[in-house]
Amino acid sequence: MGGTMAGDLRVRPATLHDRPAVERLWLMFRHDMSEYQGGLPAADGTFRGERVAAAFTGDGWAPYLLTCGDRLAGFAFVRGLDGPVRVLNSFFVVRGARRGGVGLRAVQEVLRRHPGRWEVAFQRDNTGGAAFWHRVAEKVAPGEWSRIERAVPGRPELPGDLWLSFTVRR
Template identity: 40%
Template sequence: MISTVENPSTALVPVGPEQRPVVERLAQLYRHDMSEFLGHLPTADGTYEFGRLPLFFDEPGREALLIQYGSVPAGFVLTRPMAEGATSISAFFVVRALRRRGVGREAALQLLHSRPGAWAIAFQPANAGAARFWRGVATDAVGADWREESRPVPASMAANAPDDRWILLTTERLGPR
């Protein structure tokens, strides 16, 4: 059973000090999921290294958002500004029990339309589920007005990783949904 709420809503909540541990725990699940595509292995204590995660809590311009499904933490989004002026979705995670139920799509569309402007979304091409998801979200957000390109993964992020695929689009604010 996923929730006792009849029709839970999906919301994005800025992460403050009280939610930071929730995102840090969910980030372990995210890193585990990504290990399939990037080869991350757990450290000696059984956890996954995510050295850049603190930047999203502490560095100006970066942001961590908790995805809430009713009262349940369903995942998180990490964003950062890029040199060319776009906002990058650096990480996006939804717990497995809520995948393919519209929660991630709703959270992604809320994010893209709540902050109009240029967006850049990276994913590994071997991650077919992410490729389908982000291409569908881009089309839902802006129709055919988006493009896709390959860019190298910085060596500091994952040595010898295949190029990322990037979806680039520009959104406008939507009215009430």
């Protein structure tokens, strides 16, 4: 099923009208990430949402919505658009759309919209994510990317995140 969805993929800027849908996708994303970052939802079933709020401020951020046909497939948050390095702050593809090329195509489109220096972080223990992000780096900057480990700010109990750095050319 995933392979046919990649052909219907659309990446577009998320609008304020999309925010409720993005917030629901955010819950799925945070649920997935809780396996690697720990943390439980709040009493109302939500996870911290400052990044969602920040993504919709417009202050150096750009939120994107991923769709396959008329269905939601995920989202991407870019930050640092007002600085020298863009950061793919959050990237999520729903499980039903994974493994068919949707994520790779979507992230390449997001990256191409903002040429320049990029950084992407992921959790060392997230082996599937690590393999995906290494494929992305090699696809967009063959042989010209680097990886370093950085501590997670304010979370000394967690292993450091791995950060990939590369440049996306016009």
